[in-house]
Amino acid sequence: MRIQDVRQQLTTPLDAPAFPPGPYRFTDREYLTITYRTDPRALDRLVPAPLEVAEPTVRFEVMRMPDTTGLGDYTEAGQVLFVDYEGDRGEYNLAMYVNGFPAIASGREISAFPKKLGSPTLTVESDTLVGTLDYGSLRVATATMGYKHAPVEANQAREEICAPTFMLKLLPGYDGRPRICELVRTQITDITVKGAWTGPSRLQLFQHAMAPLADLPVLEILSARHVLTDLTLAPPEVVHDYLNR
Template structure:
C-alpha cells in the first residue's frame, strides 16, 4: 500500500446508535479511556467507492464514544472489511482492529440496509429509512462532528511474542466536505459469533440512525498513550 495521507471521495456512512450494558461497555474499552455515561455504542457501515491507494471497498464495525483526560474521543473497538490493503495499512499504521469479512451497504427500495457476513454467516444487519429527514444542523453540524478525535488500541508483538508496540493511537480527519446528511428511526440485529463478536455489546435500546455522504482525508496518527513507557 502507498503511504498516506489517504483521500476518500463520496464516502457513505450509515451509523446506528444504541444503548448497551455498562459492564459490557467497560470491558470493551481499554484504560485510561472512560466509556460514555449514556452507555451508547455506534454500529457503523461505511461504503468507500473511491479511496486513494486502497480502491473500492466497504467496512463495518463498532465505535464507542469515550473521554480521555476529560476530552471527548471515539474508540474503534472492532472493524470488518473486504479489501486487503486497508486491512494491512490500518493495522500497521494506526492500529485499527481490522479483519477480513463481507460487509455490504446498499439501498433497497426505500430502505438503507447494511449487512455483515463473517465465515459465511450473517453477524449484523441494520436498516433505516433512505433520506428520511435532514439531520439536525444539516451538513455543517455533521462536518463538525467528524472532526472529533478518534483512537485505536495498537498492539504489535515482538519476535518473541511479547508486546513490541502497545499504544493508544489518535487521529483527526481533515479536509471534510459533507454533501448530504439525514436521520431516521433504525433497527439493528447482532448475532453472536466467536470470531466476529459484535454481539458482545448487547442491544438494549436503539436510539436512531444517521446517513451521510462526504469527502475527507485520513492523515497519519499520533501516540496518545504508551502502555510500555
C-alpha cells in the same frame, strides 16, 4: 537493494507492496451509522485504561468507499464506543471488518485501525438503506434505515464523523513480548459533507465467537444517520505508551 533503500520502504513485498503511501483521499465515502444504548457492564470489560467509559452507548457503522486513492473500492463495518481521555471526549474504535486487503494492511501497519477480514455491504433496497456484515458465511449484523426521510444539518454529521478517535496499536516482538503497545489518537479535519439524512432505523446483531458484536446488545436505538462525504484521513499520534509507564 542498498540498506538505505530498504529503510525507505513502507511495506512488503518489496517488488509489489501491499499498499501505496498515503495520504488517502476518499471520494463519495458513504456512512450508515446507528447509535444505541447498551449494557454498561459490557463496556467496562472492553474499554482499555486510561480511557474511561463516557456513556453506555455504541455506534454501529457501515462505510462504503467506492473511490479511495491507492486503496480502490471497498466497504467496512464496525463498532465504536464513547470514551473520555484526560478530559478529551471522543470515541474508541473497538473493531472494524473490511473486505479489501490493501485497506486492512495499511490500516493496521501505518495506523492502528483494528481491522480484520469480513464481508460488509451497504445498499439501497427500494425505500430502505441496508447495511449488513457477514463473517465467513454467517450474518452477524443487519442495519436498516428509511431512505432519506429527513435532512440532517451538515454540522451535526461533521461533528459525529470528526470526533477524536482512540485506538490500540499492538505489535509483538519475536520473543512474544509486546514491542509496541500504545494508545493513539486521530481526528478527521479535512472533510466535505455532501449530504446527511435520518429516518426510522433498526439494528440486529447475531452471536458469533470471532465477530462478537452481539456482546454489546442493542437495548435502545438513539439515532441513525446516512452521510455522504469527501475526506482525507489524518495521521495518528501516540497519547499513551503502555511500555514506558
